[in-house]
Amino acid sequence: MTVMYNRVALIGLGLIASSLFWAMKRGGLAGETVGYARSAATRDTARNIGLCDRICDSVADAVADADLVILCVPVGAMDAVAAEIGPLLKTGAVVSDVGSVKRAVIDAVSPHIPDGVHFIPAHPLAGTEQSGPESGFAELFDNRWCLLTPNGADAAEVAKLRTYWEALGSNVDEMDADHHDLVLAVTSHTPHLIAYTMVGVADDLSRVSESEVVQFSATGFRDFTRIAASDPTMWRDVFLNNKDATLEILGRFTEELFALQRAIRQGDGDLLHDYFTRTRSIRRGIIEAGQDTDAPNFGRYPKP
Numbered sequence: 368m369t370v371m372y373n374r375v376a377l378i379g380l381g382l383i384a385s386s387l388f389w390a391m392k393r394g395g396l397a398g399e400t401v402g403y404a405r406s407a408a409t410r411d412t413a414r415n416i417g418l419c420d421r422i423c424d425s426v427a428d429a430v431a432d433a434d435l436v437i438l439c440v441p442v443g444a445m446d447a448v449a450a451e452i453g454p455l456l457k458t459g460a461v462v463s464d465v466g467s468v469k470r471a472v473i474d475a476v477s478p479h480i481p482d483g484v485h486f487i488p489a490h491p492l493a494g495t496e497q498s499g500p501e502s503g504f505a506e507l508f509d510n511r512w513c514l515l516t517p518n519g520a521d522a523a524e525v526a527k528l529r530t531y532w533e534a535l536g537s538n539v540d541e542m543d544a545d546h547h548d549l550v551l552a553v554t555s556h557t558p559h560l561i562a563y564t565m566v567g568v569a570d571d572l573s574r575v576s577e578s579e580v581v582q583f584s585a586t587g588f589r590d591f592t593r594i595a596a597s598d599p600t601m602w603r604d605v606f607l608n609n610k611d612a613t614l615e616i617l618g619r620f621t622e623e624l625f626a627l628q629r630a631i632r633q634g635d636g637d638l639l640h641d642y643f644t645r646t647r648s649i650r651r652g653i654i655e656a657g658q659d660t661d662a663p664n665f666g667r668y669p670k671p
């Protein structure tokens with residue numbers, strides 16, 4: 368139990384902020400955690416479930432004298448929130464965020480950060496399809512990655528924030544923001560778009576085949592429906608703010624899809640088999656590297 372920041376302010380009280388609070392409480396990482404949400408209903412819910420040591424009715428009260436301020440709002444709201452809190456930040460404070468996109472957040476937030484305040488963007492690669500203050504839990508960040516995109520921030524403050532995320536349970540790495548956005552377009556953003564599309568297609572079909580799509584949905588499709596149940600505001604903002612990288616990956620995806628479509632039409636079994644063999648090895652690599660702790664056989668076969 369080591370207090371790392373005396374006062375931590377969480378702005379936006381959803382899945383990530385509430386998980387941060389419970390994980391900080393578990394580790395005793397903050398002297399005091401204060402929270403602010405835009406809507407009175409969310410603030411009431413937060414108070415009712417004991418989220419944060421104090422819930423403030425104004426963002427000014429929340430950031431007053433805060434040593435660490437974490438912006439936990441959708442990516443598209445970062446600009447407005449940063450503009451509001453910028454003039455209220457104390458000298459020496461650290462501002463961070465948890466947004467799923469990094470370059471657009473840096474461009475939106477940096478202009479509002481006064482001299483003497485450190486802005487260190489971060490992105491925990493951990494989440495669920497749930498949202499809101501009641502959805503958080505202390506273990507969310509355990510054994511997950513958190514990527515920092517420091518963008519030239521003070522090295523000592525970056526090292527401290529890294530230690531903080533490690534104390535929350537995460538593995539931490541640093542990355543250039545543009546590279547982050549390209550990597551996440553491949554590993555998270557485009558897969559979400561594909562899931563949204565596939566569930567939309569099934570929904571169109573279900574109007575033809577009534578409830579069969581739901582009744583006979585196999586595990587693969589159920590996984591798609593979980594992903595496609597993710598928060599619409601959050602994901603709208605991800606795509607609007609990681610436009611170039613997502614379009615680049617979608618272009619490549621479409622080319623591959625057409626190649627597989629042609630192979631099916633032409634009965635080219637070799638092409639399909641080779642392709643699926645290559646992709647299977649990627650999954651096996653992830654399991655062998657110990658990166659998928661949710662896999663059903665995780666840990667069953669000890670590595671030699």
Ligand SMILES: NC(=O)c1ccc[n+]([C@@H]2O[C@H](COP(=O)([O-])OP(=O)(O)OC[C@H]3O[C@@H](n4cnc5c(N)ncnc54)[C@H](O)[C@@H]3O)[C@@H](O)[C@H]2O)c1
Pocket residue numbers: 378379380381382383384404405406409439440441442444447448465466467468490491492493494495496497498499500598601
């Ligand atoms: N959900 C995930 O899987 C996940 C994972 C990693 C990072 N993130 C990122 O974390 C951030 C928060 O996501 P979440 O899942 O906690 O979302 P959430 O929907 O659970 O919570 C977001 C909170 O922000 C508030 N909010 C929305 N617009 C606002 C505004 N203009 N001003 C003030 N408050 C506003 C909402 O009322 C809500 O309290 C997003 O930037 C998202 O990209 C999400």
Ligand SMILES: O=C(O)C(=O)C[C@]1(C(=O)O)C=C[C@@H](O)C=C1
Pocket residue numbers: 466467491492493494495496554555556594
């Ligand atoms: O598990 C999930 O529900 C998620 O989609 C979490 C997930 C991801 O794609 O891995 C989603 C967006 C975030 O920015 C980070 C994590």
